[in-house]
Amino acid sequence: MDIETAGGGALLVVLVMALVTLATRWGGVYVMAFVPINYRVKQFIQAMSGSVLVALLTPMVINGDSGARLALITTAGVMLLVKKPLPAIVSGVTVAALSRYLV
Amino acid sequence: MTHRHTELHHVSRPLVWSGFKQLAPISVLVTAFGVAFGLAAAQTGLHDSTIMMMSALVFAGAAQFAALELWGAQIPLLTMIITVFAINARHLLMGATLYPWLRHQPPLKRYGMMLVASDANWAMSMQEFSRGKPGLGLLFGGGIALWLFWVLGTWLGMHFGNAINDPKSFGLDMVMGCFFLALIVGGEKDVRMLFIWVVAAASSSLAYWYLPDNSHVIVGALAGGIVGTVWGGEQDSGH
Structure with a gap:
């Protein structure tokens, strides 16, 4: 509906x-x-709440320009290194802006 | 000062106030996310009152960003419900883990405090309980702090958002995607989770190409959830 x-x-x-x-x-x-x-329900809920975020990202990867894809790669990289979400997001967005400005 | 042993489920005005203050350092971060949401929502074309109402009543960042993804002249209500439920399903686990202490509270307080349950104040209150200290003040007071700064941030972002003409050139269309990815990467990382993500990504891609609009969210969430249930991990790990 x-x-x-x-x-x-x-x-x-x-x-x-x-x-x-x-x-x-x-x-x-x-x-x-x-x-x-119970344990099974807990497992389902945990797996589902991560998967829904992955699913929401899918179209952004499929349809995104190179700026969008570079932004996501940067965010993942910074997140793995620094383990803090805010710097990871800010770097991702900055890379998107830069790559669109340069290309 | 009496030496009376304080019950762990104890909650009082000073404890709530102290919880409020303990979450204050995180408030900068929450305000920043609020700004990002207000900005994205304004760019998506939501009215000011709708944006403020959403942050005040829903008070769940990831779900609100996801709602923007589904927003348009027409909104698929069922998909919206399932998406919001799937993202916020972790609240169910928070409530379940807090139950041993909440059960000592009268229903009004029990459910009243859960109104503001979210990741940060839940984690901090569980930590407090594990140290043998009463943690419900942190849950409630901290939650009120998070709510206030989330709404404040939203309001700020909304005003900036209305002033920016070409958000894409600033990379602002990527705030949502980067936020989701940061949440995913920041979570548990092992072979099982990686496999769950791959299944979610593959199934949602297929749904995106071959199934009706917006079904990719539900398909990905369910496929990942089912894989996570079948591949159960270790049953008696201490979590």
């Missing part, structure tokens, strides 16, 4: 997002009161 963002649609989407997020914040505590979350 598609929602038009014109009119009140955007607000509705934000409210739905807020409710889904609230369900994740409350759900773990609520469920634990009845049955402990």
Whole structure:
């Protein structure tokens, strides 16, 4: 089902997002009161929350220009070296800007 | 001062305030991410009120960035719900790990404190518990600090964002992608995780090429999740 963002649609989407997020914040505590979350479920949740980020990146890699790809490579490299997200992101964005300016 | 043993699930005004102050050093980082989000959201074309409302009510960076990816004149609601759920599913684990202490609280406090649960304050409160100190003040007070700076950052970024004409030339279209990648690379790294990522990337690419629009997010998340369940890792590692 598609929602038009014109009119009140955007607000509705934000409210739905807020409710889904609230369900994740409350759900773990609520469920634990009845049955402990088991090992398999834990494994699934951990693997899924990383995979969704990978999936979101996919089109950026497929459709991205060389600036975009260089930015991602830089971010990964800096993150591996420095292990801090902010410098990794800033370097990635800077490389994208530079490569687009130079090419 | 009494020598009365402090219960670990204890929470009080001074503990909440101290939690607020302990998260303050991270607030610079959170504000910076907020700026990045406000900027990206303004560039995506969201109205100011929608942007502020999203940061205030959703209060989950990665999910909010992902929402921008799906944003347009029309938004696929089901895909949005599944994406936000998949990204925020880690909150379920946070709640589960905090349960041993939260269960001593009345429901109103228990769920009230979880309103602001996020990565940084959860990690710090778990650390506090492991040191034998009460950690719920950190969870709640720290969470309030994170929320305030996230909303403040969003507001700042939104105003910058509206002033920049050609965001692509500044590389600003890559803030989201670099943020996601930093989260992925910053997480657990072993052969199992690498395999999960490869499966997620391959399946979402296939879905992107051959399946309907936006299904690549759900396909990648589920495929990775299933692989992670089948390849279970070590059952009795201490985590």
